[in-house]
Amino acid sequence: MHSTKNQTTQPIQEFPVFNNWNEIANGWYFVIPSKDLPRNAVKSIQICGQELVFFRGEDEKVRALDAYCPHMGTHLGKGKVVGNNIQCFFHHWQFSENGKCVHIPCQTEIPPKAQVKNYSVLELYESIWIYPSSQPDYGLVDFQDLSHATEKIIHFGKSYERTCHHHVTMINGIDPQHLKTVHELDIEMNIDISEPQLGNMIDISLKGKIGDGKWREKIARFMFGSHYSYSMRYDHGNNGFLTLMKDVYFKNYKWPSLHMIFAYRPLERGRLLVQPIYVTKKRSGLHGRIVSYLLIWLTKRAFYSLQGEDGAVYENMRFYPANLLSIDRPVAQYIQYVNKLKSSSWKLP
Ligand code: FES
Ligand SMILES: [Fe+2]
Secondary structure (H helix, E strand, C coil): CCCCCCCCCCCCCCCCCCCCCCCCECCCEEEEEHHHCCCCCEEEEEECCEEEEEEECCCCCEEEEECECCCCCCEHHHCEEECCEEECCCCCCEECCCCEEEEECCECCCCCCCECCEEEEEEECCEEEEECCCCCCCCCCCCCCCCCCCCEEEEECCCEEECCCHHHHHHHHHCHHHHHHCCCCCEEEEEEEECCCCCCEEEEEEEEEECCCCHHHHHHHHHHCCEEEEEEEEECCCEEEEEECCCCEECCEECCCEEEEEEEEEEECCEEEEEEEEEEECCCHHHHHHHHHHHHHHHHHHHHHHHHHHHHHHHCCCCCCCCCCHHHHHHHHHHHHHCCCCECCCCCC
């Protein structure tokens, strides 16, 4: 949560959605890895301040409902799965995936208000995702160059917490100036921003020349040629789909790209969960498997080395975009995009 100090000399700049803890924008929020919710299991999880219950039915499908039973308010997380419904622990009322009560043990008539709110859930990247309404406007996006790959290999990094808003920490991937000042990547950046008609994502590509002064740059030039590029696809402003080594060649050989998702979920004001998810397409044969695992390993190495260099900045930063330069165009564009996202009915406590 950003500090409220220095208000008279450095007033906080409020945005409609961007960096605003009072707003939970519509979009897909990461819940847990799919394997953590087996068939017939129930889990209560707080997402963006909302107390929810998740359960996986007989048919393997995951459902999500508001957590408090509309009879007397028992937490449905204490209940159990019966077929594809969840049964409250206390008086055994059962609720279906749309939140309607479908069974009361002591009577046949179901009161019309015996209902809890349900939410859209999907499973992709071996993860469960939730949308803060039962009617999502859009699905979760995919990587530009992996959409054709039906099978993917997924590895979960260790999740971690930040104290700043997810919109702020997401900017790290598209801040061209700090590549040089912090990461010492002497890259002259050309920036390409496209906001597809869909409205649920924004693509930001950064391309540049690799310098040839330092030994690190010389090695990079030998391996990857004189140019480098990467792209960030933001899904609703909650998830960053990063593609590294994009269109990079060694002589005539095109290096495979590296892919990872930064999945974000606010826990409460000033507490953010970040889940790194490493992704590559599944390749056949022993050679293919080795290549896939090597690429996942390289993605992790790239992420750890960059994260270690500036992660601490986000611990007490009060984002203050008062003097953005033309090189900060991706940041300005991202802020504009996020401010157009629709608010959900959820609120952080
Ligand atoms: S409190 Fe849930 S059935 Fe009574
Ligand atoms: Fe960085």
